[in-house]
Amino acid sequence: MIAEKAPKQMQEEVKAEEKIVYRAEQLNLWYGEDQALKNIDMDIQENEVTAIIGPSGCGKSTYIKTLNRMTEMIPIVRTSGRVYYRNENIFDKKYKVEELRTKVGMVFQKPNPFPKSIYENVVYGPKIHGIKDKKLLDEIVERSLKGAALWDEVKDRLKENAFGLSGGQQQRLCIARCLAVEPDVILMDEPTSALDPISTLKIEELVQELKENYSIVIVTHNMQQAGRISDKTAFFLNGEVVEYDNTDTMFSSPQDKRTEDYISGRFG
Amino acid sequence: MKEPMNHSIRELIAEKSTRRTKWAEIMMPKFFLLCAIISILTTIGIVLTLFSETFSFFREVSILEFITSAEWYPLHNDPSYGIRPLITGTLVIAAIAMCIAIPIGLATAIYLSEYATDKTRRTIKPILEVLAGIPTIVYGFFALTFVTPLLQRFIPDVSIYNALSPGLVVGIMIIPMVASLSEDAMSAVPRSMREGAFALGSTRFEVAVKVVLPAALSGVIASFVLAVSRAIGETMIVTVAGGSNPTTSLDVTSAVQTMTAYIVQISLGDAGYGTTEYYSIYAVGMTLFIFTLLMNVLAHFISKRFREVY
Amino acid sequence: MKAINDTTAQSYPKTQKRSSLSGREIKNKLFKSLFIGATAFSLLVLLVLLVQIFTQGIPYLNWNFFTSFPSRHAEEAGILSAFVGTIWMMAVTAPVSFVLGVGTAIYLEEYAKKNRFTQLIQMNISNLAGVPSIVFGLLGLTIFVRELALGRSVLAGGLTMSLLILPIIVVAAQEAIRAVPGELKEASFAMGATKWQTTYRIVLPAALPGILTGNILALSRAIGETAPLIMIGALTYVAFLPEGLLSQFTVMPIQIYNWTGRPQEEFHFVAAAGIMVLLVMLLLMNSVAVWIRNKFQKRF
Secondary structure: OHHHHHHHHHHHHHHHHHHEEEEEEEEEEEEOOEEEEEEEEEEEEOOOEEEEEOOOOOOHHHHHHHHOOHHHHOOOEEEEEEEEEOOEEOOOOOOOHHHHHHHEEEEOOOOOOOOOEHHHHHHHHHHHOOOOOHHHHHHHHHHHHHHOOOHHHHOOOOOOEHHHOOHHHHHHHHHHHHHOOOOOEEEEEOOOOOOOHHHHHHHHHHHHHHOOOOEEEEEOOOHHHHHHHOOEEEEEEOOEEEEEEEHHHHHHOOOOHHHHHHHOOOOO | OOOHHHHHHHHHHHHHHHHOOOHHHHHHHHHHHHHHHHHHHHHHHHHHHHHHHHHHHHHHOOHHHHHHOOOEEOOOOOOEEOOHHHHHHHHHHHHHHHHHHHHHHHHHHHHHHHHOOHHHHHHHHHHHHHHHHOOHHHHHHHHHHHHHHHHHHHOOOOOOOOOHHHHHHHHHHHHHHHHHHHHHHHHOOOHHHHHHHHHOOOOHHHHHHHHHHHHOHHHHHHHHHHHHHHHHHOOHHHHHHOOOOOOOOOOOOOOOOOHHHHHHHHHHOOOOOOOHHHHHHHHHHHHHHHHHHHHHHHHHHHHHHOOOOO | OHHHHHHHHHHHHHHHHHHHHHHHHHHHHHHHHHHHHHHHHHHHHHHHHHHHHHHHHHHHOOHHHHHOOOOOOHHHOOOHHHHHHHHHHHHHHHHHHHHHHHHHHHHHHHHOOOOHHHHHHHHHHHHHHOOOHHHHHHHHHHHHHHHOOOOOEHHHHHHHHHHHHHHHHHHHHHHHHHOOOHHHHHHHHHOOOOHHHHHHHHHHHHHHHHHHHHHHHHHHHHHHOOHHHHHHOOOOOOOOOOOOOOOEOOOHHHHHHHHHOOOOHHHHHHHHHHHHHHHHHHHHHHHHHHHHHHHHOOOO
16 A cells, blocks of 8 residues: 555655744754654645644654744753754744744644734734834734734724733634734734633634645644645654654554554544 | 644744744843842852941940940040940830730730631731831821820939930830740641640640740740840930930930930031941941841841751 | 450440530630631731821821922921932832843743743842842842942932842743643644744733732832932932932831921821822822723633
8 A cells, every 4th residue: 555655745845845834853842851852853744734642641742842942931941953944944943933933833722812802812922023103013913804804893992902812812813923924924822722612713713714825734633624624744753753644644544553543533 | 633723832832942032031040049148248248348347337336335335425526436225225125115015915826826716816926017007206206296205204314315204105115026036936836735734624825834934935035135226226216215415324204315216316417428426337337237146146046946847 | 354344445435525525616716716817917007007107197298298398397398309219119010120121030930941040040139038128228238329429329229129128020920921821832833923022012011010010019018118219319308309319318118207207296297198108109109900800811
C-alpha cells in the first residue's frame, strides 16, 4: 500500500516544498530534567488546518508553543534541534522573536482578552507595531471582527470592556486580535476547551473559513473536532510523533497500533 | 492569492518594524535598574554617613568613654559622652512599651484569628490600621496632654516628663503591628491542625494556646522583635513626653532621654556644624541604627530559620 | 487491693473528666472575654484619643486658623505656612517616590534575573523599611542639606521623605504587578510585543490601582512624619510661604510639635486643632486609597 502511493507522493512533495510553513528537525525540549519533546520531525503546510492530538501531557501544547517560541517564557526550558519557519531557523541567535510572533498569531486555551475595550483589544497588535492612523485602525477593527464572525454582535459596543463578553465571544475576540496584524500562521492551543458546545461550533466553522487565508495549527484533546476541521492530523504520545498523516487516512486506517487505540478511545 | 488589503497591513507592519527605533527597549531596563540601585545607594549612604561622622566624633571623644562612662552631659563646660544613660532611657521605654504591646497585641491576634467571625475581623482590622496610621506626633501629644495627667492622678510622684507615659503610648502605637503580624502567622496555620484538635474535644482556647500558638510561634516572636525595634527607633512620642534628662536611673516616674530624643534635641538647638555636639548625633544615630538593624536581622532569622513546614 | 484500684481507676476519671470539662469551658469563656477585652482596648484608646483631640481642637478650628501664620498669641495662631509647606513637600515627594518606587518594582518583577544581586536588592529594601525614620533624617541632613548643598529646603525635605517611603511603595507596587495574570502578558508577547511594550501597555495599566493605593498610603505616612524633617532643619516657626523648591519651610507635624511643646495650655488646644487638620487630611487620603482598592479589586 505504501509502495503504491510512493511515486504520487514524491511529486506532491516537490510541489509542497514551497508551501511548507514550518519544518521541525530533530526538535527536543526539556523542562529541567524532564524531556517533553523527543526528536520531532514535522512539516506544516500552507493554508491547511493541522490538528495535533494526543493524551494530556503528551507534549502537544509544548510543541505548538515552540512554534512561536512562547516556551521561552519558562526559564527552565531547554531546546535542541531546529525549527524552520519559512526556511529560517527560529532558534537562530539573530532571529528576532518579536517578528516571528507578529507573523505567527496565537489563540490560547482560556480566552485572555486584555482588560480594555473591545476596540482596544483588536488594535493592540497594529498599535504596538506602529500603526497610528485612526481611519486605518477603524478599518482594521471592522475587518478583523468580521473575520472572526463577531462584528454583528459587538459593532454597537466597541468601546465597552471586553470582559463583558461571553466566553465564546471573548475567544472570537482573541482570534480577531490575532487577525488584526494579518498573520501568516495562527496557532490555536485547545481554543474550545473552555467553551460551551454552541460557541465551540462557531469557532470550528470559523477555523474552516480562516484556512482560506491562513495556515492553522490547532491543538485539541477532542478527536471528533480534529476529524471535523483538520486536513492533517499528528498524533503525539510521550513527546513523540507517533503518526502524522492526512486526517481522513489517519482516522480510517491508522498505521500504528497506538494511534488506533487512542482513536478508538482505549486510552487518553 | 490573498486580498490586497491584507497585504498592505502586513507589509505596513513589516516596513514600520524595520524603521522603528527601539530606544525604549534598551533604555527602560537601564532606567529601572538605576531606580533599583538607588535603594542600595540609600543604604550605602546611611552607613557611610553614619560611619564617617561617627569617626569624626571619635577623634574628639574616646570610644572607651562613649561605651563605659555613665554620664551624658554634652552641653556642660566639661562635657561627658557616655552613651549608657541614653541606652538605658531607650530600653526602659521599649520595655514598658512591650509590657503593653505583647499581651494586648497577642490577645488581639488570637481573638481575630481564632474567635472572631469574618465580619468582625473585617470591621476591626481597618480600625487597627487607622491606629497604626496615626502620626507619632499625635501620639506624643496624647501622651503629654492626656496620659501623663491621668497617671499623675493615680501616682502623685509622676512628673510632667517621665518614662512611663511615653512608654505606655509607644506600646499602644505598636499594638497593631504585633497584632497584625502575629495574626498573619496564626492564620497561616493550616485548618487541618485545628480540626484535628477540635475532633479530640478541645475547647477553642485549648486549640488556640496548645496548637495554633506553638505552630505559629516563630512568626509571633518575630513580630515581638520587630516591635521592639520599632519602639527603640520611635522618636516623637519620647521627645514630646519623655523629657531630656539622660539618666541611668530606672525610675519610670521621672524624666529620661532616649537616643532618638537626644538627636532631636541637638538638631533643634544651635549646635554648629563641625562641633563635637554635632558629631555626637551621628554617634548616637549609629548606635541606634546598629540596635534596630540587629533586631531586624534577628526577626528575619527567627521567622526564616524556624519557619514551620506544614 | 488490685481490685479496688481498678474500680477507682474506672470510676474516678469519669467524674474528673466531667468536672474538668466544665472547668475547661469556664477557662475558655474567661479567656475569650479577655481576648475581646484586649481587642476592645485598642478601639477604646482610639476613641479616647479622638474625643480628646476633637473636644480640645474644635473651638480653635475656624477660618482664621487656616489663613493665619503662627503667632505668639494662641487665638491668632494659624496653620497656613505649615499646610502650604506640607503641600510643597508632597509636590516633591509624590513624583520622586512614585518614579523610583515603581521603577524599582518593575525592575524586580519584570526584568531582574533570579540571582544574588536581585536577592540583595530585595533584602536591602526590606531592611530599609525597618530603619528608624530619624536615621533617614541624618542621611538627608548629610547628603542633601550639606553635601549637595540644597540647604534646609523643600527639596531636601522632599527627597529625604521620598527615600523614607520608598520601601513601602516598592513592596506595594511589586504585589500589584505580581497580581497581573500571566495570561495577559502571554497574550501580549504572543502578539509580538516587546517586554517594554507589554509592561507599559498591559502590566502597568492592570497594576495601576494597586500601585496607586500603595502610593497614597505611603504618602500619608510621609505627611505625618516629623523626626526626619526636624533633622533636615525644617523650621518650627515660619511666618512666610515657600516660594520655590529651595525655600525654607515647615510642615504640619512640626508645627504641631512646636505648639505641643509650649507651656501655655491654650497652645495645646491650637495643637489639637492642627492635629484635626492633619487627621482629616490623612482620613481623606486613606479613603481615596480604599475607594480605589475596592473599585478595581475584582477585575480579573
